[in-house]
Amino acid sequence: MKIDNLTAVYGDKKVLDNLNVEFKEGQITCVLGHSGAGKTTLLKCIANLKDYEGIIEGESPSFVFQEPRLIDGITVYKNLSLVGLSDSDILSGLKSLNMLDKMNEYPKSLSGGERQRINFLRALYYPSNTILMDEPFSSLDIGLKLSLINDFISIWKEKKQTVIFVTHDIEEALLLAERVLVIKQGKIAFDTLIEDEFPREYYGNEKMRKLLLSHLL
Template sequence: MKLCITKRYREKCVFDGFALEIPDGEVTCILGASGVGKTTLLHCLAGLTPFEGEIDGKTENVGFVFQEPRLLPFLTVEENLTYVGANEDEIRTALETLEISAYAKRYPDTLSGGEQQRVALARAIVKKPPLLLLDEPFSSLDLPLKLRLLSAFKTLYQSYTPTVVFVTHDIDEALSIGQRIVVLKDGKAVYSARVTPCTYGENTTEKQSVLQAITQ
């Protein structure tokens, strides 16, 4: 997937002809400081905000995991999955993949934050969309829960290898799942490299390079 976009919020220009290539079937992690346009990029890809330019690739059918679970509070877990158009078989498979079949009849407010985010992940993959967008989905979770969900994410990614754009500000998180790392700064990609996913927290040379790109 290729994109070239310009996005302005009133006077502020977030992207001015920003070009990026997102490899199909791979996990691209977008890193960068707050306010560089990471979330805006996802919103452009999902069609949530208007922009100038073009995106060359399939973006009609996307799965989106937001920072918060964004589940409908008055629907059960399975009803939340039905809400996005999934059928019974798809729901059963998605819940099994994320090991949350036991929560099917429960309401979101009876689940913990991590469990709700698991449901949000299940909702994102239930229709097996070719493009999966994740906006700092684990940023509010503690480390053990984050590691469990990263593991769950890897399982679901391997289940059908969609194109993934994963926005995060956690370098370790990006390096543990990403096959390509992009660092955004001032509306440009200041760093872009292919990497091999490593263990969370592992001190690699890529980590030093990414850290340098973010802080320079």
């Protein structure tokens, strides 16, 4: 996916300012930045949910939203088939997350963590090679976050989609990203690779943490 001279505004405020970036196929890229830095706007532009100037080249993506965005009136199975997932993908996805027994339940009867797992599953099995993720772990406790990251990595390893993941949390970037872009005032301020193998240790890679922190502050 290639982005050239991307500019997006909210009213008079320029949120993305002539941003240029290329995302490598099959890589997990984390866009790290403070609130208001333009992270979510970048994803919205890529997903065509916001008007912008510039050029975005690439196929239409799937999206892991910050909140699960499941339709409460229909079952988990119907929520997944609604977006075009095949029966075999739904079954194997639910099986890999140990959630086969939840297939005919309504989202309201699931826990917050289970709902977010379905949100991930929907994006991972959607027929697209690009996944956008907008701070999907921000509302989860640490135990749930780590288990969800591990589940995500194990499914992603089979499919190897291009993942663009935004967060303000350095630890999430260190756990999940192969490449980190720090975004500041609508521009890429820092770009680095993380070559540690998956699964990664929580609070590992002290050197990278310090480096990212120095560019974030």
